[in-house]
Amino acid sequence: MHSRMIRRAAEDRRAWIGEGRRMSTVVESGSGxxxxxxxQRLSFSGSGSEYFGIWLTNLLLTIATLGVYSAWAKVxxxxxxxxxxxxxxxxxDFHGRGGxxxxxxxxxxxxxxxxxxxxxxxxxxxxxxGGLLLLAAPWLAIASLRFRAHNTSYRGVRFEFxxxxxxAFPAYALWSGLSAVSLGTLAPYASRAQQQYSIxxxxxxxRSFDTSVSVPELYGAMCVVAFAFxxxxxxxxxxxxxxxxxxxxxxxxPSPESAAFIGFVIGLVxxxxxxxxLLFYRASVWAETVRDAGFDAGRLxxxxxxxxxxxxxxQLTNLxxxxxxxxxxxxxxxxxxxxxxxxxxxxxxxxxxxxLEGRGAASEAAAxxxxxxxxxxxxxx
Amino acid sequence: xxxxxxxxGGWCFExxxxxxxxxxxxxxxxxxxxxxxxxxxxxxESEWRDLSWNAPLAxxxxxxxxxxxxxxETTEVEAVAAWEARxxxxxxxxxxxxxxxLGPHTLLFALxxxxxxxxxxxxxxxxxxxxxxxxxxxxxRRQIDVESVRGLxxxxxxxxxxxxxxxARLQLLFDAAVADAGGEGxxxxxxxxxxxxxxxxxxxxxxxxxVVTDELVRLADSDDALYGVLAHELAHVExxxxxxxxxxASFVALALVVAAGDASQVAQxxxxxxxxxxxxxxSRGHEAEADADALxxxxxxxxxxxxxxxxxxxxxxxxRPEAEDADSSALWTWLSTHPSSAERSxxxxxxxxxxxxxxxxxx
Numbered sequence: 028m029h030s031r032m033i034r035r036a037a038e039d040r041r042a043w044i045g046e047g048r049r050m051s052t053v054v055e056s057g058s059g060x061x062x063x064x065x066x067q068r069l070s071f072s073g074s075g076s077e078y079f080g081i082w083l084t085n086l087l088l089t090i091a092t093l094g095v096y097s098a099w100a101k102v103x104x105x106x107x108x109x110x111x112x113x114x115x116x117x118x119x120d121f122h123g124r125g126g127x128x129x130x131x132x133x134x135x136x137x138x139x140x141x142x143x144x145x146x147x148x149x150x151x152x153x154x155x156x157g158g159l160l161l162l163a164a165p166w167l168a169i170a171s172l173r174f175r176a177h178n179t180s181y182r183g184v185r186f187e188f189x190x191x192x193x194x195a196f197p198a199y200a201l202w203s204g205l206s207a208v209s210l211g212t213l214a215p216y217a218s219r220a221q222q223q224y225s226i227x228x229x230x231x232x233x234r235s236f237d238t239s240v241s242v243p244e245l246y247g248a249m250c251v252v253a254f255a256f257x258x259x260x261x262x263x264x265x266x267x268x269x270x271x272x273x274x275x276x277x278x279x280x281p282s283p284e285s286a287a288f289i290g291f292v293i294g295l296v297x298x299x300x301x302x303x304x305l306l307f308y309r310a311s312v313w314a315e316t317v318r319d320a321g322f323d324a325g326r327l328x329x330x331x332x333x334x335x336x337x338x339x340x341x342q343l344t345n346l347x348x349x350x351x352x353x354x355x356x357x358x359x360x361x362x363x364x365x366x367x368x369x370x371x372x373x374x375x376x377x378x379x380x381x382x383l384e385g386r387g388a389a390s391e392a393a394a395x396x397x398x399x400x401x402x403x404x405x406x407x408x
Numbered sequence: 409x410x411x412x413x414x415x416x417g418g419w420c421f422e423x424x425x426x427x428x429x430x431x432x433x434x435x436x437x438x439x440x441x442x443x444x445x446x447x448x449x450x451x452x453e454s455e456w457r458d459l460s461w462n463a464p465l466a467x468x469x470x471x472x473x474x475x476x477x478x479x480x481e482t483t484e485v486e487a488v489a490a491w492e493a494r495x496x497x498x499x500x501x502x503x504x505x506x507x508x509x510l511g512p513h514t515l516l517f518a519l520x521x522x523x524x525x526x527x528x529x530x531x532x533x534x535x536x537x538x539x540x541x542x543x544x545x546x547x548x549r550r551q552i553d554v555e556s557v558r559g560l561x562x563x564x565x566x567x568x569x570x571x572x573x574x575x576a577r578l579q580l581l582f583d584a585a586v587a588d589a590g591g592e593g594x595x596x597x598x599x600x601x602x603x604x605x606x607x608x609x610x611x612x613x614x615x616x617x618x619v620v621t622d623e624l625v626r627l628a629d630s631d632d633a634l635y636g637v638l639a640h641e642l643a644h645v646e647x648x649x650x651x652x653x654x655x656x657a658s659f660v661a662l663a664l665v666v667a668a669g670d671a672s673q674v675a676q677x678x679x680x681x682x683x684x685x686x687x688x689x690x691s692r693g694h695e696a697e698a699d700a701d702a703l704x705x706x707x708x709x710x711x712x713x714x715x716x717x718x719x720x721x722x723x724x725x726x727x728r729p730e731a732e733d734a735d736s737s738a739l740w741t742w743l744s745t746h747p748s749s750a751e752r753s754x755x756x757x758x759x760x761x762x763x764x765x766x767x768x769x770x771x
Contacts (some may be wrong), residue, residue: 077466081508081542083517088504090524094601103465105507110468115482116471120462139662149553178454182428183421183479301643346678350685353522354667355530367465378426387423387477 068373071366073111073361081107082358098132099125108361109179112369114376121186123178131174138163149246161204165195168225176229177386182378184385187230198224214308215245222316232383234323241314248311248335252304259300263293276282305343310335317372333368340369418482420451423473434481434764439495440565440615441472445481456495463501464489466508468635488544501541534693537655542650545616546595549651553615557599560619561725566602570622575600578620581631585638588709589646596642608723610637612644614651628719630765636706636716643701649694656690657683691745699752703759712759717753724749 085100102125109119142160146151170191176188202217220242226238270289313333321328345360420431420443430446439456445650452474459472462622470488472480482488492498507513568579579667584596595616603609603621611619628634644650706713 058478072584073465076510080510080514081466083521084504086521087524089526090521105502106463106465106468110465120469140658144658167633182426183481184424184765191545295681302674305677307567309674350682354525355518357520358668381426383425383426385424408580 030273030314038079052310064375065377065380066375067372068117069369070111070113071369073107073362073365075362076399078107078362082361095129098129101128108365112365113309115255116179117182120180121178122180127174131170132287137261158178158201161200164203165192165199168199168221172225172228173277181231182383183387184232184383187233188384189230190228191225194228195224215242216247218245220317222312223245226316226320230238231322232381232385234381234383235321236320237324238316238320240312240319244315245308248308248315250289251336252308255300255304255307259297262300267293303339303343303344303349307335310342313338313368322376323381326381326398327374330373330375331371332373333371338364338367359373412730416487416670418444418480418484420445421479421481423477423479431480433482435495441474443474443478452476456491457517461488461492462501464492464505465501466505472638490716516539516549526665531665533656533659534652534690536654537659538648540655541651544648544651549615550595551615552650553613553617556613557617557619561601562637564604565619565621566604568600568602569626570625574625577631580616580745581635582638584709585635585705586644587637588705589642591642591646596645610641610648611680612641612652614645616645618642618645621766625641630712630715630718632706632711632713632715633764635711636702636708636713637719639705640698640702643698643705644694646701647694647697649698653687653691653694657687688745692747695746698745701757703756712760712765713756715765717756717760718765719758720749720753 081103085096085103088096089100097260102121102123105121105123109121138160142156145156170190171187173188173190176186179186196215198220202213202220206213206217219242222240223238226236229236267289270292310333314331314335317329317333319330321327322329341364345356345364348356349360415432416431418431419428421428431443432446435439435456440522441454441456441459442450443452443454444450454474458475461473462471464470464485467483467485469481469483470485471482472488474480476728484600489502492502506508506604507517567573578600579598582596586592586594586596597617598683599617601621604619608623609621613619618681620637620639620641624637625634628637645720661676661679661683664682665675702716703713706716735756
């Protein structure tokens with residue numbers, strides 16, 4: 028049944044190419060002899076107020092359906108962000124189906140609840156749970172990268188992701204484990220392993236992406252992070268001494284109220300630089316990944332003027348906006364971060380001469396049949 | 409509104425190929441969709457009802473699949489919506505897309521969302537946590553105690569150096585408090601430890617273990633005060649406050665992660681502050697409940713609540729009645745895990761008919 032459908036589609040395709048030969052001449056006439064490759068920047072056309080309506084509807088319908096709608100809400104959200112991301116006159120598209128996301132979420136929720144509950148029983152349960160989670164991590168990463176890629180399309184062609192547990196194991200379990208054991212000092216190696224694995228396994232129309240991540244550059248970012256942590260520690264220590272002096276100059280016992288106040292200030296002074304540092308590192312990994320990325324053996328090259336410090340600043344102020352407005356700022360925050368990230372990306376090369384063939388954007392049923400199986404679930408909450 | 413026969417522009421692909429061509433789509437009544445190139449060369453023709461369109465969403469491009477695998481993509485979302493209204497029955501997604509558009513209903517939605525989120529946080533989460541906490545088996549609760557005591561001994565507490573007589577006095581009070589609360593045979597257990605960094609303190613663990621520090625025993629100079637502390641901790645166990653706090657924190661963290669749409673470790677760290685602010689509120693509620701239970705039990709067993717007030721005042725100077733400005737710290741009480749000491753002390757004193765205990769100021 029399925030193969031017959033494909034054959035029929037192929038016959039139709041031949042027929043159309045036959046009658047529309049002009050099409051290829053239209054495409055090629057524009058290029059002439061290209062003296063230097065064209066540069067194109069990604070653009071993002073979403074707006075906070077427009078997304079607010081979608082976000083709010085998602086929230087209310089999710090509540091009204093006791094969470095069931097959340098899967099379809101995710102489809103709306105991803106479609107909004109992909110559909111407003113433009114490159115060379117075309118927007119990206121997302122084709123995920125709510126039912127599959129719901130199934131993935133139920134499994135993820137069960138795992139998360141089991142893990143949370145196990146940790147609350149004590150350390151040994153937590154360590155056992157963490158170990159199991161680490162072993163499952165490559166599998167979860169593959170499933171979710173695959174789902175995202177297969178359900179995202181550009182110019183009518185879906186992206187691809189091919190991953191095997193054995194190959195993903197070093198990136199998502201071994202290095203993550205070593206990074207955790209080394210208290211994060213090996214994090215750049217883990218980041219490099221993950222980013223290179225993930226990008227190189229992605230394809231579009233049968234051609235693959237490539238990137239190389241520099242570990243020294245990431246250690247440079249780690250130095251900035253370490254400085255932020257140190258600053259936080261010093262501020263907390265100094266602030267604690269100062270406040271302690273102000274509140275307890277009579278040498279008396281601290282009251283629970285002033286202890287709570289001092290605890291909060293010290294907590295905040297440590298929390299903010301650490302959070303900024305984590306955001307900065309994550310943004311640096313992203314910048315380092317796209318800085319040297321390419322497609323189809325270098326026929327397309329990515330470049331970026333993305334500033335990780337600015338991204339961390341945007342995300343930190345977003346958090347304050349969200350807390351201060353009891354969450355209502357969240358849609359503007361998401362749009363702000365997405366716009367900065369996407370619009371910093373530039374692509375060099377001629378998209379027009381790439382004649383790619385892959386899985387279709389609109390053929391949802393066929394794609395679902397062929398990919399199928401249990402692996403195509405989205406575990407990202 | 410597009411007049412009949414009028415065409416909209418867009419791109420045409422063979423499904424699954426990146427090569428594109430500019431195309432025009434028009435719909436002739438009573439519902440014949442005609443796709444052609446810009447110069448008029450026909451590409452495809454089909455009945456409108458045989459096209460499969462992606463669901464409408466804001467200004468996101470619409471995409472139609474023609475039978476046989478040709479795709480038409482357009483940014484003219486309003487024209488497509490008008491055609492849908494005219495030539496086919498609008499589906500559920502058109503209805504949802506209308507809800508998503510900003511309008512007077514958005515304000516109503518926003519108020520409704522705030523109300524739901526507020527009442528969910530205020531009543532929903534505690535109610536659900538309490539429902540589940542009642543259903544956690546005793547064996548699991550005792551296991552939590554074993555692990556918690558091990559962790560506390562490792563990190564915060566020291567071995568107790570109470571004398572035998574001091575411990576015996578405390579154990580008698582504990583047995584009395586358990587009996588008065590009707591909790592005999594429920595697995596309650598008294599443990600004493602050196603307070604270390606915690607100082608004068610008492611802790612209730614979910615499985616029924618009550619940890620009292622030596623410092624607290626020595627600070628309390630009346631049996632009634634110690635009895636009050638023990639009754640307070642037993643109330644925590646009886647009402648499953650420890651389990652409820654764990655579950656509440658998990659629910660809030662989970663809800664925030666889902667709302668943020670990001671389960672990364674960075675996001676989880678970022679959300680610790682909002683989670684803390686919400687769960688602190690629950691904790692103050694639990695303390696107020698335990699205080700009320702302890703007060704009722706003190707009165708029922710003929711003991712003097714003011715003695716517990718005296719102990720609180722010894723632990724916190726701000727709780728003393730003569731503290732010049734007891735409300736100066738009110739702003740910060742919402743950060744605290746406990747209700748204000750002054751407030752707790754005042755309630756206890758108000759319930760006491762005649763005070764048998766000396767004020768902290770007299771010591």
